[in-house]
Amino acid sequence: MKTNILVTSLFLLAGLFTSCQSEMDEAKGYGYLQLSSIDVNKGVETRADITESEAIAVDILDESNDVIQHADDWRNLNDVILPVATYTIKAYSADKNMETQGFDAQPYYAGQKDVAIEANKAKSVNITCKLAQTMVSVSCSETFKSTFAGYTCYIEGADALSIPFVEDEARAAYVKAGQPLTVKVDFGNGKSFSQEITSKAEAAYHYKVNLDITEGNAGFDISVDQTIHQYDVTVKVPTKQESTDMVTSDIKNDASKVWGQFAYLSGICNLAEVTSPVQFRYKKKADSEWTTVEAVQEDGTKNYSAKVTLLDFNTEYEYYILCGDKTGETCSFTTESYEEIPNLNFDTWTKVQKGLFTKRDCWFPNGDEANSYWATGNDGVVTLKSSNSIPVEDGRSGYSVQLSTISITMVGYAAGNIFIGEYNTNMSDPASSVSFGRPYSGARPVKLSGWYKYAPGAEMRTGATVPADRTLTSDECEIYIKLWSGETLIGEGSFVDNKNVSEYTKFECPIEYIDPTKRPTKITIVATSSRYGGEFEGTSVVGQLAEGSTLWVDDFELSYY
Template structure:
């Protein structure tokens, strides 16, 4: 508030004039005080410039002063006058962050001949103040937004993210908060139908999972409205529906996702698209959508994406957009020693790990070395493509007859009573689902096949086959398995690519194995007990497989 005090007095130096003109009296300006208020900004000071107008009954200005300090002893005819005080150097019509606080007030006084009177004018802020803030839950839910305070005469003041300034607007108008989410979706809510002068509307944007709402509390002691606007987390339109894929394992993978949605417009005049981005980014990427035949459903594969990252997306048709949804890609978990550079040795046994044990990768060496030497060993130099490689050779051994060279993710512990149970395939795995296994190999099949071979039952192998495969489980069920099998002699390291075929894409794996063996059917046994168990799979001694630089791909 600004207090303006006008005094009416008789001044001795002017007494003779009053005596001569009995129809006159004097107005004398006493003082102007600027009182800082919590409703004003900190830049208001006691140097506020106040102008004064004195108006007669016809509303004509009979006396004006740009600065009340220059207005001295005003001699006025007997009549009733209106005295107006207002900010001298500001424009009340200006609105926004650049507007300055504008003060005004008025009062009337009746001038009587030879009588002294006083009048007090109280000036107050003539504008409305408005500011916007956002709750932490609002910020975490909506990463990309701009808030506007809108009013009469196309008023639109942008409060961008983290804006802390206060804006001044004209009082008496309806004010609405509009949130633009940057994807064609907006939310609007009226906060006051007629804004009051000298009041501060402090708007806080929050979220709700139900219908939009608004809470208003008023503190009369400081003339402040605290307005909490509840913005629905879902801004869905019946015309455009974005499918929520975040819990759909068939749609969300490690480095790609299948975005989906529906367009229910009767006439589609623009291509249907999807927009997506990392939640932490500001720029959207647009991809064309593919319509599912005979439906109003659309989808699009987006790749490559980052592992373990939250993304936002929505469906778009022309100027209509579906709700913004989120998903988080599967996290990357490293499979150690895929390049087969790490080996260690304990006695005659070689291990494809650093700790001289079957701690992650395993071989059957511990079974072979009971009567011979390791047949799954590291090689380097010209026998490797880079660093070290694995050399896996099928050999003849006492008792069981044959032992294929092998590498596998899992464990090996010799079980003389049940040789087939010596191998446990797989290790725990909670990483992103791979879609391809690739690497390099060489292969030389042996020259003499096992004559007693019984596998496979539907055909007879004339040449031994190597096998490189991957398998993933969810619980006890196999959800993916793919094999790379060949009987061709390959003398130089050759690249192979093995697409991984998922039989159930709705589940995520909890166990994985990768296996390489020099003889595809080297793990087939008959008989029981140490002396009666034989390898009966079709294979050939001398078959040798070299493997190096395996790699998993995720899109």
């Protein structure tokens, strides 16, 4: 803003009128004062509510500072004859209140000059009226807006002055000069940041405050254009405000706290007396509304936590701890991303003719003619027998998987199986034909569920040695899931049954994480008609099982909270 200048031209003229000259000759101790004109400098920029017809009042004060002449409009103050003395001439906005502050305040202009009246002499004097208040406005950088959502900025001063600048407020406010000014940012969650921008606001100055961020300590930069008296103040608001009473734990890099659709919020309350329930508030960073949840205190500590669920995948959230009117720092985290496991409903299959002497149907549980994601042992079985892991239509939607345990030359038995991984037949070392797992970097599931039927074989085989600690009286089917980080197993869950289940029944397989601080790089899901059908000694299966055991599975689903 350029300072608006009102120029009041005050002229002391001798011999203004012939009729007055004789009076002055007689008095000898008097002079004449006449207000000739008031001009508005239109070549400068100001707020839009400044009009061309600015009303200017005039006071003439004697040496005792008493007003001896006044006019609400300078044009109504006609020729004035004054005794020889020194006078103060004050010109000021006639129809405005300089005490009003804020967006509704109007600019108030004032100026004054001392004039010495001499006998029988005329003098002229010009008084420059300038803005008697301070202007202040607030803007925010795009970085600030993207970092903080739902904030309100206040310009604070003396006598409880507090002017709110909501987000994207473009107007400037007028405030009284001479007072200290502070910018305060309220983040809407009980946390705020304050920074003094001047210890004494100067009249006719415009403080243009620009809010920005810094990862370090708070600070501000000031540049001044002395010609137009404009202060450009950049206030650097730290992204974190430290608190000694309430500490919000930063969980964004803690895999044990941040999952795909839930998170464990944590913090510390160091208040000497906790008079209100300790709580957490959280929201999506892009949202404005906060959700409040009760915190649970860890026995014997000042630590508090809360589990929040039904979060969205790959989404940034903000949160903080609070107790009464005390709040901890606002922190953020981003949930794990969702990665789709293909063909969990087992509706996609491809059939190829394969076999050593006789061509048979070899089924692959993928859209191509290979064990490209899901795999079975069919590729080895069809060398001598028909596929024992096949799609069937038996009452569920689309296809289900039928897995059967069969007898087979050379290895003795082959359990029906389907798994995430690779299968490459190795007749000299059958156990090495199977490689479990595929690369996976998605959110960690907490449960595998689906539908199954099971018919264990009529008679258990004899002479089997695995497991060695017990003798099975009925074959067992198994469905399990495992996750690894590198070569380290970090989570697993298993469902086992040995009963005859003739109707599709829901199964659930909770996943226990051995090391919740690591995120997975590999995953497998396995279903088999005989739990110990993959136990080999040399080239022979040595697991306890029953020929004819059959497992049907369909519509697997992973849960993430």
